[in-house]
Amino acid sequence: MSPLNRREFLQTSSASLALAVLGLSGKADGAAANKYPSIRIGNIRDLKTGEPVQFNYPDKSSPCNVVMLNGNAVGGIGPFSNVVAFSALCPHMGCPVNYSNGRFVCGCHYSMFDAAKNGQTYQGLASQWLAQVSLRLDKASGNIYAEGIEGLVYGRIGNLNIS
Ligand code: FES
Known part of the structure; x- marks a missing residue:
């Protein structure tokens, strides 16, 4: 095999970089493994306004809360777009967050996250x-399915196990 000349080297490097940026440089089955699962987490008819229900997503070691808010929300589902779900782990240092009056509050250092605005941090140490x-x-059954996560779950370099 002959060594690459400068032009061939640059062409090969550019192609490799493009694939790496697109996340395609790994195994083909790796891409499929990174797809979020669709998991039934409850039924909208069982939710009561302001009373969160816990579930785990995308795996058993990732606690989350689903809650029906008083008003519509970014990413909300249901007839009033007011059902949302979030990780139950504070992005600052991983303490549990609790729902209260439209927000999630971390008891460790009092970061607060707006449940109607994509979990926006509006107070505290979380960045x-x-x-x-x-x-x-x-709509027919009322079943709610979790199908992805926006943002990074605390303590992870990726939300899904990548092997
Ligand atoms: S762990 Fe939540 S604010 Fe520090």
């Missing part, structure tokens, strides 16, 4: 927003 779970409603 990232609370990771929001993407939801889908099956």
Whole structure:
């Protein structure tokens, strides 16, 4: 095999960089493994306004809350676009957050996240927003499915296990 000349080297390097940026440089089955699962997390008819329900997503070690708000919300589902879900782990240092009056509050250093605005941090030490779970409603049955996460779950370099 002959050594690459300068032009061939640059062409090969550019192609490799482009694939790496697109996340395609790994195994083909790796891309499929990184797809978020669709998991039923409850039924909209069982939710009561202001009373969060816990579930785990995208795996058993990632606690989350789904809650029905008083008003519509960014990413909200349901007839009033007011059902949202978020990671239950504060992005600052991973303490649990609790729902109260339209916001999630961290008891460790009192960061607060707006549940109607994508989990936006509006007080405290957290520099990232609370990771929001993407939801889908099956209108016929009322079942709610978690199907993705916007943002990074605390303590992870990726939300899905990458092997
Ligand atoms: S762990 Fe939540 S604000 Fe510090």
